[in-house]
Each structure stands twice: as structure tokens, then as C-alpha cells.
Amino acid sequence: MNVFRSKPAMRWLVPTAAAVAVIGGGAAAGTIVASAEPSLPERSAAQLLVDVQNAKVDGFSGTIVQTADLGLPELPGMTSGQDGASLLNLVAGSNSARVWYSGEDKARLALLSKLGETDVIRNGRDVWLWRSQSKEATHFTLPAEEKARDSAKLPREAVPSTPQEAADQALAAIDPTTVVTTTGAAKVAGRDAYELVLSPRDKASLIGQVRISIDAQTHVPLGVNVYAKDANAPALRVEFQQISFAVPDAQQFAFNPPPGTTVKQSDAQKLEAQHREQAKQAQEAEKQITSGGGPTVIGKGWTTVVAATMPESSGTEAAAIQQAVKTLPKVSGTWGSGRLLTSSLFSVLVTDDGRVLAGAVAPETLYQAATK
Template sequence: MSVFRSRPALRWLVPAAAAVVVIGGGAAAGTIVASADPSLPERSAAQLLVDVQNAKVDGFSGTVVQTADLGLPALPGVTSGAGGAELMKLVAGSNTARVWYAGEDKARVALMGTLGETDVIRNGSDVWLWRSTDSSATHVKLPADKNGADRTPSALPSGLPSTPQEAADAALAAIDPTTAVTTTGAAKVAGRDAYELVLSPRDTASLVGQVRLAIDAEQHVPLGVDVYAKGANDPAVRVAFQQISFTVPDAEQFTFNPPPGTKVTEPSAGDIAKEREKAITPEARKAQQQATEGTKVVGQGWTSVLVAKLPAGDDAKTGPAGEAAGQLDAIVGSLPKTSGAWGSGHLLTSALFSALITDDGRVLVGAVAPEKLYEAAGK
């Protein structure tokens, strides 16, 4: 398995951790331990990058833990309630998942939630989504495209913790002239010897201090990713294996038999397309088009700022869009007011990113201090 090869069946695993890295350019608290031991042959940052790009494994299985502490304030409807509790675990808590991989068409992820378990299983052209909380299962038969390759539906669930591999892919993709790449001491991750590759923003205006990748000394695949805020001693986001085996999992791990009493739904490709079409209303299409037209990026690299427009007009006040707009208004109203030559609005700050919602309907987000957002808002 090449770590940079496209893995559509697992693409939905890219998590909050990877998102934080992209914006910038506990249970697992003791998982990654840097030290002088084990004694590994020296390897340069360039050599480690080549190792990661050329890594190939036939299969693995293990337990992944994602932890986060972004220092977000309490947000109405987001950080409270049952749904909010699960969401908060992505930004101020811990998530655990078990993973199995035996090739591009054999993969399984089991998210171990507080209230139950959610599994996604890919076995050839068969994809199963199973939720223990409501004893439901969805079975999708993937059609083959014109090249004979299976296509995975893009509407698979999100919000699950990333594998270190996916988080590392996102981090490495961010390497450009704005990034300093170095190495540090050896590390132990899930009981395995590893090297540490360190990515640091050259621009000190970034809130990201560094991203550390622990790379397995033998298999050359990422075992853990830590994202540090500037000046912090502890990671704000960590995605790491607690346990891993590079033995190819048994085929039975990818065979799913619904437990008795499970409600099974088997939509056809046409059913999925129809539901997707129904979900995208003309109002939603219009709002999406308006948002795309009004989106731009100010700056580059780790200090770039994304600028977008909020939906406006009557379309943003009715139906599901209206409900979302109402929730957004409640969130924005709870944030501190701020103003300047650029105008006025509300500010959200955390350890790794800042967001500015202006009164004239713009949203500015970046892994930067508020001053950078104000500067971008004035352009």
C-alpha cells in the first residue's frame, strides 16, 4: 500500500486533526514518547520523506485514539446536549476506533462511541454501515466505473477519528517553501520504534507551532501525528495508534452478517442518486453557488486566511437552511464583539485557529491570530 495512493474507501476518515493541519498550511496521553532510545540509524528529513512516500504494507490492524483540546469556548447547540457531547469529543475530548486493512478493497473501521459502536466495512464491491445504537445497517453494492474500479459513495459518514496515515498525508501535502522540515529524537509508539519528522511554519504569525509525525522505523508508515499550538508543551491534537500489528487481518474481519433484529436497508445506486438529488434543493444550490462565488484565500501557506460569504436573503431563513441559520445566529451572538477599520463582527478564538464573522455577512478563518483576520477583512 503506497501511502500517497488514493484510497476512496477511507477518504471520509480525514478528521478534525487533518483539517487543522490543512487550515495551517486522555486516553492517548502517553502513546508517543520521544527519547534517546531506541538507538536507530540516523536518517535525514529528506530520507524520511522518501521512506514515507515509498512505504508499502499488505495489511495491518490496530486501535487508533484521537484526542483534542483546542481551547474552544462554550457554544450554544454545539458544545451542549447529547449531539454536542459527541461533537465536543472531536475538539476537546477523545475518540477511539479499531481499524483493519488488507488492501484497497478490504478495509474496516469501528468507532467506539459512548452510546454504541458504528462500523464501516468495505469488502470488494460490498460496503456496510452498521450502527449498534439503533440496530440499523445499510448495504451498498458499489458499481464499477469505466476503468473497472469500484466507486465508493461520497456520502459516507464523517466525524470519525482519522487514522494516523490520513492525518499524515494531509500534513505532508502542506509542505511547501513556507514549511521547515527537520527531525528530532527517536520515539516509541504503540511499542514500536519510530523516527520523528517535524514540520514547522516559517512564518511566526501562524498559531501552529509544529506538526510531529512518528514514522515506523521498519514499515515506514506514520504511527502518530501531533499538532502543537505555538509555544505549547502538549499537543492540541493527536492521532496515534495505541496498538498495531502488521499481520494481514483474516478475511472474516471484512465479512459482515447483520445481528438478529437488525433493520437492513439496501438502496440501489439509483436510489442513492435520487436521495442525493432530493437533498440538494434549489435553495441549497443557490446558497452553495453564492458561497463559492464569494470565497477567496488571502495570503499563503500556514498564515493563509479563507474568506467566504454567508447565505443571504429569504433562502437562508426557511426550511433546513433557516434552522441552520438560526443556530448560527445563536452561536455568533454568544461570541465577543469586535470592530475596526474593516467593520464590525464577532470573534471565535482557539489554540490553533481564529474565526471572524463580520456583520456584513463574511466568515474569515485561519490558523492565525485575530490581527491577521482583521487585515484580511480590510482587503
């Protein structure tokens, strides 16, 4: 069974999600071949991309650790409460999670923190959401799955006939703003792995490179490390600390609410209604941004700058954001004046006339974009 193709929702359980967010600008496969250790056969960058797309496992379990050190300043008002603490850990701390997978309808994710544990468990049509801190559990019953869509009805170009064709389509769909090479072998979670390296061609990017560790046997990505330019240590790391490709025991997916837990029953229709409401709110937020002039994309690839007009808003969240912005350093130039947020991987400029510009670039690039 191909985990990544037949169950796209499981992809985020694997550390490649971090790389996808960073390399949205595109990539072109390099011709350098991995100078792997004698224990591993040589694999080119293109071959490794094919390997990842065709990774097949029946099950796995392990511990994922995420660490971040982006060099962000302390922002008063943005780290209060449970949600604020979680946000702080994402950008300047460490998080861990346990994951179990045993086929398309058996999966479990346990997010671990100092405040407690949050579990999402699927066992067939039963889905549980459990929070240890609040001692609450919600049970959903999913509807019977619809018959799989006939792939013959899809456009021919959407269904590659060979692994190499799949890799060629992936590379052809993105522009060559990235150099993809290999550096050799590594050890991740005690397993032999190849390293796939993605580097921006444009040296103006704050991102130096992204390293993806790929299991030599199963071809499942084991870790992602994002490095700032000229840095020796990663600013962002997401990787398996421990992993086993044995199929987990069925008991891992059988949830029994602990004593004292408040259980709420829900259903797929209610969940769908919640999703519709969230989609509606997202559309309204997008309309607010559009009414303010809409986002503008300046540049391309790794040095893309996104500029938008801040929508008018009110409430406690808006007040907290405004308070945080006021603590940022003041900057000015021919483009005007405003506040600047810098980190090792990105910069954000908030101008006094209500514009926001952001990108994985140095402040000088934002200043240039602000004059356009």
C-alpha cells in the same frame, strides 16, 4: 502492495490526514538529519518523505485515538443532540476507532463512542453500514470494478519513475512556507518510529509545529501531533494506540446483523444518486457564497486568511449558528465591529456587516485583513 497509492480512500484511516489539513500551505525539506537513537539508522527529512510515499503493507489492524483541546468557549445551541455531541468531541474531547485492513477489497472501520458503535465494512463487492444505537444496517452491492487505467496514457510527469523523483515532485509542487526537519526517534503504540517535524517559517501563525511519527520498519505514519505556538502539549493528537501489521482474519470482514437489527438493501446506483444530490447541494451552497462576493484569500501558507460574505440562510441550523455567534465576545476597530471566536490553533471573526474571516492567526491579523 502500496496501500496509499493503489487505494487512496484508505489514506484517511491513517493519522496523516490531520497533517495534510494543517500543512496545506506547503513545505520545503530541511537538511537536518535525524539524531536517532542507536537502534535506528539516521534518516533525513527527505528520506523519510520518500519512505512514507512508498510504504507497503499487506494488512494491519489497530486502535486509533483522537484527542483535541483547542481551548474553545462553550457555544450554546451547537452541542445539542447526537450530531452536536460528536462535533464537541472532535474539537474538545476524545474519540477512538478500530480499523482492520487486508487488501484493496477488505477493510473495516469501527467508530466507538459513548452512544454506541458505527461500523463501515467492505468485503469484496459487499459493503455494510451498521449503527448499534439505532439498530440499523444498510447493505450495498458494488458493481464489478472497471479495468485499471493504463498508466502509460497518463502524462509523463504524473508518474514518477523513482521514489526520489516522487519526493522531488511533491516538494516542488508547494512553496517553501514550511521548514521540514527531524527530531529523532520516538515510541508510538510500542513501536520504534522516526519523528518528522513541520514548522511554519512565519512566526505569526498560531501553529507552532506538526510532528508526524513514522514507523521505522514499515514507514506507515503512526501518529500526528499538532502543537500551538509556544505550547508543550499538543492541541490535536491523532495516533495509533495499538497496531499490528499481521493480516487480519477473514472473519473480521464477514458481517452478520445482530438479532433485532433492521436491514435495508441498497445498491451502487442509489448510492451514486445520493452522491450526486450531495454534490448538487454543495454546488448550490458555493453559488450562495459566490453571489455574496466569493471567498478572498489574503496572505499565503500558514498565515493565510480566508474572507467571505455569509450567505443568507434560514432554518433550525442557521438559527443555532446565529445563536452561537451572539454569545461570542464583541470586538470593534477601524474595520468595524463584530464577534470573535478564538482557539489555540485558529481565530474566526464574524463582522456585523455579514463578513467572515478565519485563519490560523491571532485576532490582530484578522483585524488587518478586515480593513482590506
